[in-house]
Amino acid sequence: MPIRTEPMTVNVGPQHPSTHGVFRLRITFDGEEILEVEPVFGYLHRGTEKLAEERNYVQVVTLTDRLDYVSSMINNQAYCLAVEQLLEVEPPDRGKYLRTIAAELQRIAAHLMGIGFFLQDLGTLGTPLMYCFRTREKILDLFEMLCGARITVSYLRPGGVFADAPEDFWPALDRFLTDLPGELSELEQLILENEIVMVRTRGVSTLPLDMAINSSVSGPVLRASGLAWDWRKAEPYDAYDRVEFDVPVAQNGDNYDRFWVRMQELHQSARIVRQCVEQIEPGPVRLDLPLVLRPEPGREAYGRVEASKGELAFYLFSDGGISPYRCKIRSPSLINLTVTEHLLVGWKLADMIVTLGSVDINMGEVDR
């Protein structure tokens, strides 16, 4: 006798422990299987783009901190690059190196956060998350030495960085870089080839390369699908053309590969920081720009960086005033979310949470 069943619609979020903020999905389930997905976002909308039009160019830096709040340094960097393009200036060498160091440390912190919560979504009781946070905490301490803040740093400024690193920063950074490989290998031994992690994530929610390219997906999600696309290589900014690093690429585009690519990028970022520490030389860290910047009217600029989640870009248009006439943010999390439906439909409830974790979205950036 056939049993009558009917689909069930469930609201996942905006208040749910695993939607990484206030993301909401209206999902229709057939038992455990996902039939339909409707992402709903906007719960964290703060009007950053409009607010930027009301502040002068330097003040906007503080707004960018609050976009992807786990990788503030990189957000600062994208915005500062855009402003520098507007002004046609370039920061001094030491400033560039400091920016690169800060950005790569931030990338490690952001990836650790992504990996930790991805594993948390897989159902670990927080052990890998604590391993990740132990390392992230040290990075935040380093940031505190650099600029006094830990999360919303506002360290980078148009034309360089806010201030030179204090003297005790360098030995602390050195200690951090010495400890890092051991801590990462502890995490890798615990989880990277864990059988349950493999079984749960390999082959799940695959994103084919053509689809990834067609949907403008970027960052680790794109590289997991098999394309070595990284703006740090394709269009080097700051000090990236002077350091050597590899772009880890995986082939399958499944949840495991996205996680794996992030794990590998941790090592590459540490490699970049090490080279920067060797190459950096004394000098000024910031151009002597006026406090209130007035770019020429009619100029526009597009500053983009490889942020921890993908291509982050700021489009600025100047009308000659003290604040941008228009500030458009291309946030990687939002664009990466466009493939959500493809990734989720047909998989199970448990996979959905893990997939969201592996795409690693940040609602501060999605809603802006």
Add this chain to the structure above:
Amino acid sequence: MNCVLAEDNILHGTPLLRWVYELAGLFLPCWLSYFIAGFVIMFILVNAVLLGAAVFVWTERRLVGRLQNRVGPNRWGPFGMFQPIADLLKLIVKEDLIPQGADKIAFVAAPIIMVATAILMLAVVPFAKNTALADLNVGVLYVLAVTSLTSVAILMAGWSSNNRYALFGAARGVAVLISYEVPVVLCLLGVVIVAGSMSLADVVTAQAVPFILVQPLAMFVFVAGTSAELNRTPFDVAEAESELIAGYHIEYSGIKFGLIQAAEFGGVVTASAVIATLFLSGWAGPASNYIGWLWLLIKIGVVAFLFIWIRATFPRLRIDQIMAFAWKFLMPLSFINLMAVSLEVYFLRDSSGALTTTDLWIMTVINLVVFAVCIPLFGSLIRDKVRPAQLQPTARATPGATVQQAGGEVT
């Protein structure tokens, strides 16, 4: 008045009950003293389980904290030992909500049933020689019957909450419980065959060689099955914090939530006690006539530590993988164990059907070989089942191996 417990009474083998019954019977009518004796037994049981749950909660939180490079609760009392009491007080004074549209009777009954099962299970566990609170001659059967009640309670909790997450959790929980009941029963059969009795006291006496050695396969299946029935990682799909928030008990608050938590953690303690009794020779040990209870406590601690350690290490399996694990991995293993044990007992037993210690050692050797062969064999079989085969291997080493120069490829 001189009350004497009849020889055929099912609780006749419980000295404590008999003693209280006869003492009270000196002053009171027999029916009342029987009631009082039963009450004393229940009082001990309830307190043992709830206190055990409190101690376990504290141990788990401290230990998991240690395993995660953090401290764990350390504020209230020495080493934070009063933390469970503080939690309990908080839960008692919290508002006790019943959601709109909930089935009130089922909603209230579910946590009570859960606690009851956790408590009842401990009744047949012998703490030392002749000290089980109820030495039933069908002890093993009783344990199985009581544990299967949990699935009813989970279904009641999930269904009555009028919440879709709770429904998800209940459906998952019941599916898991029913599936894992089967291999657990089968591997307990092996224990009963070797012990020649269903009474837990006899099972302990029969363990001249602990059954963890005589039947390692059964121990493995039983521990895996028990941790699934207790809803603990990697089988905690019914609660699945990251997916279902709290699963079947999502709508519970206040003391009802406290009861569910007590049932859960008390369940771990009682299950550890049952495992220690069935496979680690219970109270037996040096000087067990005097400190048998200490041996049992130590063994419970070892098993409970195993549960905590697993919980702190592993991610969660998906529901279909858990089902596959039960039916395609644990089932064959428990069948093999049952067959091996039956054959060995058939050939080794003497004319009266008893096994000597030498026989047990022979069985140990054979079964350890079976264990060492079967686990990797079936492990690789199930791995092929759940892993997609057509995937390309993801590169293992990083630097240099996977780099394409960016640019040029995309148009």
